[in-house]
Amino acid sequence: KQEVTQIPAALSVPEGENLVLNCSFTDSAIYNLQWFRQDPGKGLTSLLLIQSSQREQTSGRLNASLDKSSGRSTLYIAASQPGDSATYLCAVSGTNSKLTFGKGITLSVRP
Amino acid sequence: ETGVTQSPTHLIKTRGQQVTLRCSSQSGHNTVSWYQQALGQGPQFIFQYYREEENGRGNFPPRFSGLQFPNYSSELNVNALELDDSALYLCASSLDRNIQYFGAGTRLSVL
Numbered sequence: 001k002q003e004v005t006q007i008p009a010a011l012s013v014p015e016g017e018n019l020v021l022n023c024s025f026t027d028s029a030i031y032n033l034q035w036f037r038q039d040p041g042k043g044l045t046s047l048l049l050i051q052s053s054q055r056e057q058t059s060g061r062l063n064a065s066l067d068k069s070s071g072r073s074t075l076y077i078a079a080s081q082p083g084d085s086a087t088y089l090c091a092v093s094g095t096n097s098k099l100t101f102g103k104g105i106t107l108s109v110r111p
Numbered sequence: 112e113t114g115v116t117q118s119p120t121h122l123i124k125t126r127g128q129q130v131t132l133r134c135s136s137q138s139g140h141n142t143v144s145w146y147q148q149a150l151g152q153g154p155q156f157i158f159q160y161y162r163e164e165e166n167g168r169g170n171f172p173p174r175f176s177g178l179q180f181p182n183y184s185s186e187l188n189v190n191a192l193e194l195d196d197s198a199l200y201l202c203a204s205s206l207d208r209n210i211q212y213f214g215a216g217t218r219l220s221v222l
Contacts, residue, residue: 004153099203
């Protein structure tokens with residue numbers, strides 16, 4: 001059974017800091033990995049998707065990497081801003097496209 | 112905006128009642144997945160519908176049932192509501208079980 005872990009559960013950083021969010025998963029037989037953003041009480045916004053054959057994806061200030069063999073992914077956020085404050089969820093997909101999520105990391109960026 | 116719409120936005124029910132949640136998928140998408148997200152947790156996979164057939168189910172009891180219509184919109188039905196059913200219910204649509212786009216969710220409160 002696939003399990004996804006995100007540690008720590010919460011993180012508080014000053015504005016402008018570069019930061020890394022970690023995600024680990026137990027079964028390396030994944031189809032893809034996605035990072036999502038969720039604002040309080042809202043739905044999920046897809047940030048980056050990495051196919052199992054890829055090593056990383058970039059979008060603006062965000063960069064996500066994938067090491068399938070070790071079961072790890074990182075989301076790098078450059079020059080963090082207060083508007084980046086949200087919960088960040090990592091999810092992996094098997095061939096049946098079912099997503100297995102971590103519990104998320106709640107990020108607070110202090111002005 | 113993902114083009115996935117869910118209704119209603121909020122719902123309050125009492126224990127033992129039945130509820131129907133609706134999801135309109137993004138144009139051109141033929142797959143709908145439903146997830147339950149309890150407070151402080153990551154979303155949990157309920158089931159998926161692909162071209163009107165159930166295509167995978169998570170660890171949820173039979174009182175959680177669903178339907179997908181010829182236009183690929185979908186319903187989630189929950190019978191005999193329990194207090195623990197209080198959660199945010201998320202619908203995601205995709206084309207041929209690829210990348211999933213999420214709606215804003217329906218917040219269900221069971222009293």
